[in-house]
Amino acid sequence: MRNRKKMGLLAGVLAATTAVAACGTAGSSNPPPGGHGFKPPALPALNALGQPEGELNVLAWPGYAEDGSNDPAVDWVTPFEQETGCQVNVKPFGTSDEAVNLMKTGQYDVISASGDASLRLVAAGDVEPVNTALVPNYNDVFPFLKDKPWNSVDGTSYGVPHGWGANLLTYRTDKVQPAPDSWSVMFDPNSPQKGKIVAYDSPIYIADAALYLMKHRPELGITNPYALDDKQFQASVDLLKQQRPMVSEYWSDYLKESQALKSGDANVGTAWQVTVNLTQSEGAPVAATLPTEGATGWSDTWMVSAKSKHKTCAYKWLNHIVSPQANAKVAEYFGESPANPKACELTEDRNHCTTYHAGDADYASKIWYWTTPIEQCLDGRTDVKCKDYGEWTRAWTEIKG
Structure with a gap:
């Protein structure tokens, strides 16, 4: 979903600037723990670690x-390779749709x-599913990032929170x-x-409209911006069509x-913190805020391919990437809150x-993380x-015209 190209150019910027920031936990209306309502394929989680297989193919957002x-x-890749003997091959992707298609190949x-x-x-x-008992650093991850709709289903974990x-x-x-x-x-x-408005170009932006309507049209009964029935969805789409000329x-x-x-082509917009940091560092008078209605956001999860031939290396990577040392480096380089408080x-x-x-539960409660x-x-x-999501995708094409 996020196009994070050219992250390497921003390392110095992120280290040198500060601004209103972003992090969080689940949305504010007590959504049910984990995903629910559908039965994923019955796949076993790894029972025990074996000998590292010597290779790991990683599919990641740039900067991760x-x-x-x-x-x-x-x-933070080289120390992992030296410690485990797992040689890492990284394939970056620019959008979630691209990532989903690449995972289907079974190559990662x-x-x-x-x-x-x-x-x-x-x-x-x-x-x-991920056997979190085989990921020792998982114990230190902020509790409010675990067992959420985007990383678990009916109490079964499917990954390790990252940032x-x-x-x-x-x-x-x-x-x-x-x-x-x-x-x-x-x-x-x-x-x-x-x-003078810039808006995010993705079907998931429909959730931003739904979140706005949660506060401004309570009669619609929206309690989760990613759970929209026909009437709620149409109201969100109509709001975005109304916004389109603006x-x-x-x-x-x-x-x-x-x-x-x-x-000066735009005066307001939806943005990531990294955008604000970069724009400020280049002299533009910009600021950012978390509005009274709250905001959508992201919480990324490291997941293991069902077709992986290097599962011991995979689990060692999951443990490494949320270790205090690696998680600190990733969070600071990319510009996000780490999953591990240490x-x-x-x-x-x-x-x-x-x-x-980081760890600010009140701030976090105002954020609704992207959920399929x-x-x-x-x-x-x-x-x-x-x-x-298919209906969201079709509607987005119609909204943009």
Whole structure:
């Protein structure tokens, strides 16, 4: 889902800048623990570790498996190889849809999956349950990241939490006054910023509209922005169609959004913290906030391929990537909150976890992490059917025209 190309260029930026940050746990309306309502293929989890197989094929968001080739100072792959003897081959991907298709080939052992991909991988049988007892560092992961709808099904874990962040409201401080505290600046048809709005280019952006309607049209009864029945879904789609003429650009590459903010082509938009950091570092007067309605966000999970031939190496990678040392490096390099609280003691920037609200449950409760919409409503309703991701994809094409 996130296009994280050119992350190597941002290592210095992320270390040198701070801003309103993003992290979190589950959404705020007490969603049921884990995914539910569908039966994934019956696949066993690994019972015990064996001898490392000597190789590991990693499918990852750019910036998640760095071996020093982008920046010699940024390398947590080489120590893993030296410790385990598992030689790592990394394949980066730019979107969750691309990642899902690549996993179907069976060529990769592990994947860093966002919530809009993870349930699809589980339902297709492309990933298998994870025996967390074989991942010692899992014990240290923030409890509020475990057993969530995007990384488990009916109490069965399908992966190890990695890092997380929020989709923030960013704005030009010289053009948007007073500072906004609501998504209304992007959705209200009378917004003074119409024509200067940038929005995220993905079907999952429908959830942002649903989240807005949760607060502004409570009669719709939306309790989870990823669980929308016919009426709720249509209202969300209609809101985005209403917004469409107000949007100057849809972005999937955060560098393009940054450019729009710097040039003045956009004054407000949905952004990741990395976008805000970069844009500020290049001299543009931007800031970001978590609006009163809350926000969508991401929580990434490392998952094991059901077809993996290197499962001991895979489990050793899962343990390594959430170790305090590696998790600190990834979180600081990419610009997100680590999954392991012990990582906070090891970041070069001692304020990193404060900036990114690590462990801040109140802040976290305002974030709804990307979760794959499925027909079985994720909010627990059984008397209606919800729109699945295929319906979201078709609607997004219609919204954009």
